[in-house]
Amino acid sequence: MTYNMLNLKEIKSILFVCMGNICRSPSAEAVFRQKSQALSLIIDSAGILGSHAREKPDHRAQKAGIARGYSFDKIKARKVTEQDFENFDLILAMDKKNVQDLMKVAPEGLQYKVQLFLDYAENVEDQEVPDPYYGGAKGFQFVLDLVEDASDGLIKRLISA
Structure with missing residues (x-):
């Protein structure tokens, strides 16, 4: 993947997928x-599939x-849309399959916005x-552990950019 086109100083919006x-x-x-909260970012999430559209997160x-x-x-x-690649500065996938799927729908020239979220984790x-x-339930706790670590790492990188 081409990360070099991404400038963390310019990140104003992030989509989790x-x-x-x-x-x-x-x-x-x-x-x-x-x-x-202190960074004033636009934050959203979406899925590769639209089968759960308009549903609340899993209980x-x-x-x-x-x-x-x-x-x-x-x-x-x-569901992720082509417009998301225009609207968001950084698109963070939860796994490699998500990255592959995002690359298939990313408009030409915008694939550089897609990264693995855990690339920002510092302690795992x-x-x-x-x-x-x-x-x-343990799986959901583990997801939170990973997400918290990657979130902290990304915030540090955004602040120091």
Whole structure:
């Protein structure tokens, strides 16, 4: 991927993307929105698939996030659109398959905006945020652990850019 065209100083909007936009990316949106309040960014999330469009985040994701103090108010699933590549400065995918899918729909010349979210994590070796949908509560807690770490790392990079 070509990251060199991305200037973190110019980031004003971030889109978080996973497959269905009901577990990982809304959790990332909720966490990052709270942690980055001082940065005045536009933050949203979307899914590769539109099968959950207009649904609230998975109740297990909400329960885990709310227990840590995050709000899921006004977050509803939606599908990624071509316009998102124009509207957002940085598009952060939860896993490599999401990156591949985003690259297929990205307008020519805008693929550089797509990155793996965990590239910004500082305290974990993982490269991908695993999908907790078919697992138990521990999976949703692990997603939050990863998302919090990557959020902190991204905020540090944005501040120091």
